[in-house]
Amino acid sequence: MSQYVYGVDIGGTTVKIGLFSIGGELLDKWEITTRTDDGGSLILSDIAKSIDENLTTKGIDKADVKGVGMGVPGPVREDGTVLKCVNLGWGVFNAADELSGLIGLPVKVGNDANMAALGEYWQGGGKGHHSIIMVTLGTGVGGGIIIDGKMLAGVNGAGGEIGHMTIDLNEQDVCNCGKKGCLEQYASATGIVRLANKALNDSDKPSKLREVKYISAKEIFDAAKSGDEIAVGLVEEHGKRLGYALANISCVVDPEVFVIGGGVSKAGEILLDAAKKYYQQYAFHACKNTGFELAKLGNDAGMYGGAAAVL
Numbered sequence: 418m419s420q421y422v423y424g425v426d427i428g429g430t431t432v433k434i435g436l437f438s439i440g441g442e443l444l445d446k447w448e449i450t451t452r453t454d455d456g457g458s459l460i461l462s463d464i465a466k467s468i469d470e471n472l473t474t475k476g477i478d479k480a481d482v483k484g485v486g487m488g489v490p491g492p493v494r495e496d497g498t499v500l501k502c503v504n505l506g507w508g509v510f511n512a513a514d515e516l517s518g519l520i521g522l523p524v525k526v527g528n529d530a531n532m533a534a535l536g537e538y539w540q541g542g543g544k545g546h547h548s549i550i551m552v553t554l555g556t557g558v559g560g561g562i563i564i565d566g567k568m569l570a571g572v573n574g575a576g577g578e579i580g581h582m583t584i585d586l587n588e589q590d591v592c593n594c595g596k597k598g599c600l601e602q603y604a605s606a607t608g609i610v611r612l613a614n615k616a617l618n619d620s621d622k623p624s625k626l627r628e629v630k631y632i633s634a635k636e637i638f639d640a641a642k643s644g645d646e647i648a649v650g651l652v653e654e655h656g657k658r659l660g661y662a663l664a665n666i667s668c669v670v671d672p673e674v675f676v677i678g679g680g681v682s683k684a685g686e687i688l689l690d691a692a693k694k695y696y697q698q699y700a701f702h703a704c705k706n707t708g709f710e711l712a713k714l715g716n717d718a719g720m721y722g723g724a725a726a727v728l
Contacts, residue, residue: 419483422727423468423522424536426488426529426719427451429504432464435720436471439483439728441540445471446720457506465519484523485516486723488532492574497526500574525726529719531568531577533678533712534561536721542676542710550672551712552579552663554681557593558601558608561722562670568726580605584662603658606634606681612654613637616647624648638684656691663692663707664699671704678712685711 419439426433428451436445449467452459464487472479489512491502497513517524527535534543534551543549547566553559558580562569569576580601581594588598590611602608613632617624624647625640626632640648663675682688689709697705714721 420481421477422483422724423485424487424720424723424725424727425464425485426532426723427460427464427490427505428529429453429490432460432467433716433720434464434467434471435717435724436475437721437724441721441724443717443721445475446717447471451505453504453506455506456508457502460505461512461516462519465516468520479521482522484525484727485520486525486527486532486726487512487516488527488529488719488723490529493526493528493570494572494574495570497524499526523727525723527568527570527722527726528561528574528577530559531561531570532722532726533559533714533718534563534577534676534722535568535725536714536718536723537676537678537712538563538566539725540721541714541718542678542712543674546673546708548670548672549674549676550579550663550666550670551577551676551678552659553679553712554604554606554659554677555679556605556607558599558605559679562672564670564672579662579666582662582665584658600658600662604655604662604681606679609634609637609651609655609681613647613651616651620647622647634681635683638681638687642687652687652691656688656693657695659692660695660697661699664696664701664704667696667704667707668701672707674708674710676710676712678715678718682711 424435431448492500499512513524513526537543551561560577560579562577581599583598585598592599641652
């Protein structure tokens with residue numbers, strides 16, 4: 418009977434790999450370099466080699482391993498076909514079949530944000546709930562949707578791309594995706610910094626942010642916590658945009674809880690309070706009691722999700 422499972426999270430710089438018991442305990446974790454040269458052709462063989470080395474070190478027989486679950490930064494079909502991962506140099510191919518052939522174990526592959534959502538559902542901020550939406554606020558805005566314990570990836574693997582919901586029809590700046598007015602342009606770390614620079618340019622009000630050479634999302638939330646007027650306004654605007662978007666999502670999905678993760682979520686309760694306030698304002702009456710939780714697994718969420726996908 419299988420006793421172990423591996424979770425893999427491929428990033429643009431490093432690949433995080435974790436060995437888990439089938440009960441959800443993280444037994445070992447490590448990183449290897451993501452070699453994106455030669456079109457990323459070495460990445461899967463590097464992963465297979467690294468897991469094989471771990472099996473040898475731990476004295477684990479492959480017969481005791483249920484499989485390998487892997488998150489990748491791009492859309493993935495249900496059969497494990499990757500539909501281009503630009504940051505890795507990958508085109509369209511079945512990554513699940515290829516890695517399975519290299520390592521001799523069953524492999525499940527999914528989008529990295531969806532895998533992070535599955536990880537938080539399994540052992541993190543969404544644990545104990547049946548339906549959650551994970552929102553990752555980092556350089557961009559990602560998401561993952563878990564309904565009755567199943568990941569909603571969509572036909573093209575784009576389910577959960579909530580960062581590219583259009584929430585402002587009047588926006589003139591272009592999002593990285595090529596559209597205008599995406600949630601990502603306001604709620605991401607880069608988005609709130611963009612808003613901060615605009616606010617400082619459009620006002621003569623004193624602000625601690627004027628003393629900062631390179632403004633970050635952390636600087637903005639820290640300044641807001643100390644009562645800085647411009648920073649408080651920026652946090653309110655962030656909460657308004659995020660709360661509005663989540664209220665619209667709840668009309669479609671009606672989750673039990675929103676789990677907020679990513680680097681921006683380290684701001685903590687000040688971020689949740691603003692988002693919840695505006696969520697309450699915009700949400701359909703039947704959805705007003707949806708919970709809000711901070712993510713708990715940090716950068717390990719993708720590994721946990723990979724393991725959970727196999728289980």
